[in-house]
Amino acid sequence: MSHPDLPVNTDTVAMVTERRHSRRTHNPNEAGRGRKVLLYVVLALGAFTFLFPFYYMVVGSLQAKVDPSVAGAFPEPGNITMDNYVAINERINLLQGLVNSGIFTGGVLIGTVVFGVLAGYALAILHWRGRGVVFALALLVQVVPFQLLMIPLYVMIARDFGLADTYGGMILPFFINSTAVIIFRQYFLQLPKELWEAARIDGAGELRVLWSVALPLVRPAVLTTIILTFIGPWNEFLWPFLITKEAALQPLAVSLANFISNIAASTSNPFGAMMAGAVVLSIPAIVLFLFFQRYFVSTDLGSSVKG
Amino acid sequence: MTAVSTPPPRVATSDGADAAPQRRRRRWLGENPLGLVFSAPYLVFVLVVFAYPIVFAVWMSFQDYFFAAPGAVVDRPFVGFANYVAVLQDPKVWQSFGNVGIFLLINVPLTVVFSLLLAYGLNTIVHAGIFFRISYYVPYVTASVAIVAVWLFLFSGDGLVNHLLGPLAPDPSWLVNSSLAMPTIALFVTWKGMAFYILLYLAALQNVSKELYEAASVDGAGRVRKFFSVTVPGVRPATFLVLLLATITGANLFTEPYLLTGGGGPNGASSSPVLLMYQKGIEQGNPDVASAIGVILIILVLLIAWIQRTFVGKED
Numbered sequence: 001m002s003h004p005d006l007p008v009n010t011d012t013v014a015m016v017t018e019r020r021h022s023r024r025t026h027n028p029n030e031a032g033r034g035r036k037v038l039l040y041v042v043l044a045l046g047a048f049t050f051l052f053p054f055y056y057m058v059v060g061s062l063q064a065k066v067d068p069s070v071a072g073a074f075p076e077p078g079n080i081t082m083d084n085y086v087a088i089n090e091r092i093n094l095l096q097g098l099v100n101s102g103i104f105t106g107g108v109l110i111g112t113v114v115f116g117v118l119a120g121y122a123l124a125i126l127h128w129r130g131r132g133v134v135f136a137l138a139l140l141v142q143v144v145p146f147q148l149l150m151i152p153l154y155v156m157i158a159r160d161f162g163l164a165d166t167y168g169g170m171i172l173p174f175f176i177n178s179t180a181v182i183i184f185r186q187y188f189l190q191l192p193k194e195l196w197e198a199a200r201i202d203g204a205g206e207l208r209v210l211w212s213v214a215l216p217l218v219r220p221a222v223l224t225t226i227i228l229t230f231i232g233p234w235n236e237f238l239w240p241f242l243i244t245k246e247a248a249l250q251p252l253a254v255s256l257a258n259f260i261s262n263i264a265a266s267t268s269n270p271f272g273a274m275m276a277g278a279v280v281l282s283i284p285a286i287v288l289f290l291f292f293q294r295y296f297v298s299t300d301l302g303s304s305v306k307g
Numbered sequence: 308m309t310a311v312s313t314p315p316p317r318v319a320t321s322d323g324a325d326a327a328p329q330r331r332r333r334r335w336l337g338e339n340p341l342g343l344v345f346s347a348p349y350l351v352f353v354l355v356v357f358a359y360p361i362v363f364a365v366w367m368s369f370q371d372y373f374f375a376a377p378g379a380v381v382d383r384p385f386v387g388f389a390n391y392v393a394v395l396q397d398p399k400v401w402q403s404f405g406n407v408g409i410f411l412l413i414n415v416p417l418t419v420v421f422s423l424l425l426a427y428g429l430n431t432i433v434h435a436g437i438f439f440r441i442s443y444y445v446p447y448v449t450a451s452v453a454i455v456a457v458w459l460f461l462f463s464g465d466g467l468v469n470h471l472l473g474p475l476a477p478d479p480s481w482l483v484n485s486s487l488a489m490p491t492i493a494l495f496v497t498w499k500g501m502a503f504y505i506l507l508y509l510a511a512l513q514n515v516s517k518e519l520y521e522a523a524s525v526d527g528a529g530r531v532r533k534f535f536s537v538t539v540p541g542v543r544p545a546t547f548l549v550l551l552l553a554t555i556t557g558a559n560l561f562t563e564p565y566l567l568t569g570g571g572g573p574n575g576a577s578s579s580p581v582l583l584m585y586q587k588g589i590e591q592g593n594p595d596v597a598s599a600i601g602v603i604l605i606i607l608v609l610l611i612a613w614i615q616r617t618f619v620g621k622e623d
Contacts, residue, residue, distance in 0.1 A: 036432075039428055039431060039432060040432065040434075040435075042428060043425070043428050043429070043432065043435075043439050044439075046421075046425055046428075046439070046442075046443065047438070047439055047442035047443065049498070050442050050443050050445060050446055050498070050501075050502075051442050051445060053446070053454060053457045053458070053461065054445060054446075054449075054457075056457055056460075056461065056467070057453075057454075057456070057457045060457070060460060068460065068463070068465050068466050068467055068470060069467070069470050070467065070470050070471060072467070073467065115348045115349055115352070116349075118345040118346070118348065118349070119345060119346045119348070119349040121345060122341075122342035122343070122345035122346045123342075123346065126337075126338075126339035126341060126342030126345070127337050127338040127339050127342070128336055128337035128338065128339050128340055128341075128342035128343050129335065129336050129337040129343075130337075130343065131337075131342060131346070134346050134349070134350060137350075137353055138349075138353075141353060141357050143551070143555065143608075143609075143612060144357060144361070144605070145555050145558040145559045145604070145605070145608060146559065147558070147559040147561060147581045147584075148364070148558070148581075148601045148604055148605050149356070149357065149360040149361065149364070149601075150581070150584065150585075150588075151364060151367070151584060151588045151589075151594050151597045151598050151601060152359075152360035152361075152363040152364040152367065152598065153356070153360050154588070154589065154594075155363070155367075155374075155594060156359075156360065156363070159374065172356070173356050175352060175356075176348065176349050176352040178353075181349060206339060206341045207341075210345075231447070231448050234450065235449070235450035235451065235452070237450070237451065237452050237561075237562045238561050238562060238581075238585075242585075242589060253450050253452045253453075256452050256453070256456075257452045257455075257562075257565075257566055260452070260455065260456060260459070260566055261565075261566060261569065261570075271456075271459070271460045271463075274456040274459070274460070275456050275457060275460065277453075277456065278452075278453035278454070278455075278456040278457065279453075281449075281450050281452065281453040282449045282450065282453045282454075285448045285449055285450065286445060286448060286449060289441075289444065289445070289448040290441065293437075293440070293441055293444065296444060296506070297506070297510070
């Protein structure tokens, strides 16, 4: 579905050139309006490309009989049913999967926020030997493709530590997020230095400064970090897939993937059941994102890479 | 801020300590040694989850390493480059690296062009900005596993895409066609990941100086000229980041070939190095060979990142 907006590119160029020529003519306002309309058309085409598969997912999950034709994109009321949701829930326990995803994600977020704030504060506010090295490490870690570590991590965590089929084994590799450390560092750096100095002159120890001054100020950064890092563990597939063989412990992404690759073929409406599971897996992330989308920004991230 | 002008840090543990050792410790550890304590959990984490596994992977790739029962004493001899020789003689490995090459050739240009244009558009409009942003971000916040279900449906032989294309539909269909499977995966990943790059470009566009646009206008530059002469160079740090992250995404490719094409089919046309690592390491029980693939992959990633830094990321 990505190529329908290929012509968009040339449209943009064409409309921009048109504006350039029209500026030399006598009616710039009218040309400006035409350009704006075109811009909105382009953006709307983009929105359609990004949203349509989700609309189609919901429609597909509600169809009693699968209809892949163009007409099938517009469901008729007689063909609508909840059977697909019942069918997939019989094969994989959707609720248990959601609970497992929640525990996995919650554990990761706790570690990410608690230790991210601590390290970010130390890197931004405190002067100690080696903080440059630690910050460089945090940047370097992001360049290492995590999947490359999967074999040694699997040997360590599943074999040596015996953490296969445990929540701890699932959470461990993601427990502290380097991106979060960098976001918190950038956030603390933006706050005026006088804040910390004033607190210290008043006799507050570092723990007190962190607890009473830094933490109340860092709330917006905590929300940004949660919204940026939530989707990681919630959507993570490969690692929990490697580490959990027991179905009762698997996050929903893993059980749905197992359903797609092994079980779906044996159901009466495989695509319908797959999409019903997909809707259940998507909804929590999308709803959370809708509520907190204004915190979904990358300013801190961008500035950290430049400097 | 010098050490002289600040009051001594009141570290809870230093109550009864003499002044001289404290000063010496401060010279050695810095002004606020507590910073090291605050960062310690993170440091331990990086050592356990990144540094040690990397060393372990390199060591494993030079051994005849196999899985054994916990606690069992087994002999795992040093075998030199034997694992690497085995990997480099395996045509499937070459094929998987070639597949990532195809992936990047499609993914990177599409990502750079569309995310920059959409971010530029979003940055220009006044109305409905929130609606567009939300629409663009929805695929990014959703699990690959969930969207894979829809794409399998859309691009199947009897799917909506082929219904729309009619006689133009490829045969065999997209995901089971050996020359179209990898490009289809590349399109999927591009579409899904676009939002993050739009986000990066939106942040970068805020930093392009307004004066440059005005100066360009005074010099008589049109919108196209301004876009290429002011915007594109202005967002270069973001472009470097996009290139770097797209490379890392390509190196990490696993979920999409595993699920969209049933484990890298047809005939390995959509397999990836990480997929091979999974098959050889976990399924076939050869973690030493899998580690050798990983080491080669990480060397290639660092090499590409270094090239990108040299040509795109350098500050003027």
